[in-house]
Amino acid sequence: MAAYNLHYTSAFRLHKPTLSSFSYRQPILCHAPRKMTTSQDQSSYRASITADIEAHLKQAIPLKSPLSVYAPMHHMTFSAPPNPAPALCVAACELVGGDRSKAMAAASALHLMHAASFTHEHLPLTDRPKPKPKPKPTVDHPFNPNIELLIPDAMVPFAYELSAVSDDPTQDTSGRVLRVIVELARVMGSQGIVDAQYREVLVSPLDGRELNDIEWVDDMCRRKEGRLHACAAACGAILGGANEEEVERLRKYGLYVGIMQGYTNRLGRRVKELERVVELRNLAMKELDHFKGRKVEEISSFIVGL
Amino acid sequence: MAAYNLHYTSAFRLHKPTLSSFSYRQPILCHAPRKMTTSQDQSSYRASITADIEAHLKQAIPLKSPLSVYAPMHHMTFSAPPNPAPALCVAACELVGGDRSKAMAAASALHLMHAASFTHEHLPLTDRPKPKPKPKPTVDHPFNPNIELLIPDAMVPFAYELSAVSDDPTQDTSGRVLRVIVELARVMGSQGIVDAQYREVLVSPLDGRELNDIEWVDDMCRRKEGRLHACAAACGAILGGANEEEVERLRKYGLYVGIMQGYTNRLGRRVKELERVVELRNLAMKELDHFKGRKVEEISSFIVGL
Numbered sequence: 149m150a151a152y153n154l155h156y157t158s159a160f161r162l163h164k165p166t167l168s169s170f171s172y173r174q175p176i177l178c179h180a181p182r183k184m185t186t187s188q189d190q191s192s193y194r195a196s197i198t199a200d201i202e203a204h205l206k207q208a209i210p211l212k213s214p215l216s217v218y219a220p221m222h223h224m225t226f227s228a229p230p231n232p233a234p235a236l237c238v239a240a241c242e243l244v245g246g247d248r249s250k251a252m253a254a255a256s257a258l259h260l261m262h263a264a265s266f267t268h269e270h271l272p273l274t275d276r277p278k279p280k281p282k283p284k285p286t287v288d289h290p291f292n293p294n295i296e297l298l299i300p301d302a303m304v305p306f307a308y309e310l311s312a313v314s315d316d317p318t319q320d321t322s323g324r325v326l327r328v329i330v331e332l333a334r335v336m337g338s339q340g341i342v343d344a345q346y347r348e349v350l351v352s353p354l355d356g357r358e359l360n361d362i363e364w365v366d367d368m369c370r371r372k373e374g375r376l377h378a379c380a381a382a383c384g385a386i387l388g389g390a391n392e393e394e395v396e397r398l399r400k401y402g403l404y405v406g407i408m409q410g411y412t413n414r415l416g417r418r419v420k421e422l423e424r425v426v427e428l429r430n431l432a433m434k435e436l437d438h439f440k441g442r443k444v445e446e447i448s449s450f451i452v453g454l
Numbered sequence: 455m456a457a458y459n460l461h462y463t464s465a466f467r468l469h470k471p472t473l474s475s476f477s478y479r480q481p482i483l484c485h486a487p488r489k490m491t492t493s494q495d496q497s498s499y500r501a502s503i504t505a506d507i508e509a510h511l512k513q514a515i516p517l518k519s520p521l522s523v524y525a526p527m528h529h530m531t532f533s534a535p536p537n538p539a540p541a542l543c544v545a546a547c548e549l550v551g552g553d554r555s556k557a558m559a560a561a562s563a564l565h566l567m568h569a570a571s572f573t574h575e576h577l578p579l580t581d582r583p584k585p586k587p588k589p590k591p592t593v594d595h596p597f598n599p600n601i602e603l604l605i606p607d608a609m610v611p612f613a614y615e616l617s618a619v620s621d622d623p624t625q626d627t628s629g630r631v632l633r634v635i636v637e638l639a640r641v642m643g644s645q646g647i648v649d650a651q652y653r654e655v656l657v658s659p660l661d662g663r664e665l666n667d668i669e670w671v672d673d674m675c676r677r678k679e680g681r682l683h684a685c686a687a688a689c690g691a692i693l694g695g696a697n698e699e700e701v702e703r704l705r706k707y708g709l710y711v712g713i714m715q716g717y718t719n720r721l722g723r724r725v726k727e728l729e730r731v732v733e734l735r736n737l738a739m740k741e742l743d744h745f746k747g748r749k750v751e752e753i754s755s756f757i758v759g760l
Contacts, residue, residue: 217643217649217652218644299648301610302648304610304611305610305639305642322628322632323628325632326632327618337612337615338527
């Protein structure tokens, strides 16, 4: 079994509070379907989704009263490092024939949850054990120190609010929206991010044995990034009107994409050398076989370059 | 303008992780309507609701895998100090003719949100200003120190999950459940608890001037306890099938109850001497005039003894 020294690579590096990780190429409305031919097209597809999610979030979090809450919420939302899960949610919705707008609230909620958990993961606690191999930096911001604790407590409920208000009673979507809220709640809590964060915290003060254990790494990638991306793809499918088989296939696709993303976050470029990643890519592509003739090239962009 | 030195009184004092604040007199099912005659009856009514909410939460948070998350979540849920808002939610539901079971998930969600925010309010942050007039104690528990930060991050999403799964598709309740999720999300975040907590944090390191300002105290009682109880009563009314006028009257009733509760939390027994509290009680009772002939005695128990 191969062993690795883990550290947080570019995907986990803290970003300055600029919007450099977002582009502004597309409006919030959905774009016309087209055939993908190159990896450049695939990259543009993902960039257009990311821009739409950002536009949706900017509308949803205006700099309004109470500024004590909205200003830092705005800051933390847009300074969080990029995460592919929200865009995957939208791509899954489009793959099953849903309009992009249907998944925009859930995708925004996923970004808010990611940004909130990222902020809490970097809080300066008095008796927090020093993580190895190097301490994580705290988040840089111009606000009162307590804001790092409190604002994520407002961002997470806001994520569920965004999802709940996206329901259109005239379209008979309430059942699907409620199902997505359950998915989003579970992936944030005991069956997702918090469970993984706590396991990471318990390991970090130890002697590093687990950190060099590829089985432990695989388990963490599955619990953290895997579950988040599985949830994202399943939510997109649910909102796009998929049947149960499609939802579960896309959930699996998201799981494989997420585990690969987890390896990339922890191992950087070395990830390409791993047999496990080749295996995950094949498993992911196999799930997409079911969707032949649909936007497969678009959604497969999430494993290109991993 | 009267001036007060504020401090956290019995309602905010930390409880040992026992269940002494709950009673076990009633099963989870609703009880038969009856006529209230004495304050002892009113007290029993509230106690029976509290017992039902606890039973619901015990079913919802079993000590199952992952124990790393569920064990401390269980601990923090049942060791949080009592808060009347969840019981008020159930009483409002029953006042408008709804079955108690309809409001149980929302009431449990309110308790989880209260317990989560209480825990985060007592986190040991390195650079957190020392509050005056005396520092708040941190929460006593047998778990890893980081658990105080992480577990509330799982409890809040779990609150929304509980609400979402309470929907019964055969009863056409999805619209009401989604509306309640929006109410619960807003009261936790920028229009409720977090907004109030942050304002309190900003004031605590100052010279104490604001702490002696009754207008500031009134504003904080309105923002924190007021909004929480207003939300609780409105949610109960929505789930009980109330019309819009009833929802808004009960929201106002909850607001007045909450402000009175806020004064009690801050001033203890001295609250009875305040003209403002007499005024709030009259305003609250006025809202109940609309519900004559229904369970008015039961719900008015929330202002008895304040």
